[in-house]
Amino acid sequence: MTMTEQKIALASLSRHLYRKGWMEGTGGNLSLRSAGRILITPSGANKGRIRGEDILELDGEGAPLDGGNRKPSAETAIHRVLYTLFPQAGAVIHVHTPEAILASLRGKTALPLPPLEVIKGMGFPLPEEAPPIPIFDNDPSVDRIARDIENRLRNTPAPLPVLLIRHHGTTVWGNTLDDALRHIELAEFCFRVILSLPYPSPAPDT
Numbered sequence: 001m002t003m004t005e006q007k008i009a010l011a012s013l014s015r016h017l018y019r020k021g022w023m024e025g026t027g028g029n030l031s032l033r034s035a036g037r038i039l040i041t042p043s044g045a046n047k048g049r050i051r052g053e054d055i056l057e058l059d060g061e062g063a064p065l066d067g068g069n070r071k072p073s074a075e076t077a078i079h080r081v082l083y084t085l086f087p088q089a090g091a092v093i094h095v096h097t098p099e100a101i102l103a104s105l106r107g108k109t110a111l112p113l114p115p116l117e118v119i120k121g122m123g124f125p126l127p128e129e130a131p132p133i134p135i136f137d138n139d140p141s142v143d144r145i146a147r148d149i150e151n152r153l154r155n156t157p158a159p160l161p162v163l164l165i166r167h168h169g170t171t172v173w174g175n176t177l178d179d180a181l182r183h184i185e186l187a188e189f190c191f192r193v194i195l196s197l198p199y200p201s202p203a204p205d206t
């Protein structure tokens with residue numbers, strides 16, 4: 001795919017996620033990594049109206065190479081840290097859903113998962129052995145959130161490709177945009193299941 005085609009694919013996915021109600025009120029952001037560059041959605045834009053030409057290209061240091069007056073996502077630092085931590089990652093998706101926010105309140109630092117079959121679609125063939133989803137505190141400084149993510153995930157041997165930011169939303173990554181889309185759909189599916197379970201878990205019958 002050319003850079004232009006990649007920008008069009010990213011913009012099209014942004015509109016798709018907006019139509020699902022996952023990027024309300026300018027929330028959420030998406031990026032692709034390609035040939036050492038990051039293509040990312042603009043900051044503060046309505047994600048349901050993004051076109052290919054709105055996508056910014058960043059160099060290896062995160063500096064915009066195009067975009068005119070537009071600024072890259074305010075959460076670029078989180079995307080960059082995930083690309084550094086996971087060299088195979090080619091795409092990052094961040095959404096705001098009520099389910100993610102409620103799920104982020106169900107753990108201090110991590111959300112345990114029931115052994116759901118769909119976890120296989122996030123790269124874990126044995127759902128009962130899947131690690132919990134890490135939860136990071138929200139912070140007015142995105143750089144601080146990014147640092148927390150880096151510090152914790154660099155010491156986590158095989159994390160699920162998903163994290164929660166408390167009171168904020170979900171971020172996933174994948175080797176391709178399609179992989180990241182599958183991961184966000186499955187993570188949000190897990191949150192809906194978890195929220196329908198009693199909390200705190202009742203003591204098991206003996």
Ligand SMILES: CSCCC(=O)C(=O)COP(=O)(O)O
Binds near residue numbers: 027041043044
């Ligand atoms: C009204 S959303 C607040 C910022 C945010 O959390 C987000 O996901 C969107 O930020 P961006 O700079 O990528 O538009």
Ligand SMILES: [Zn+2]
Binds near residue numbers: 028075169
């Ligand atoms: Zn956000």
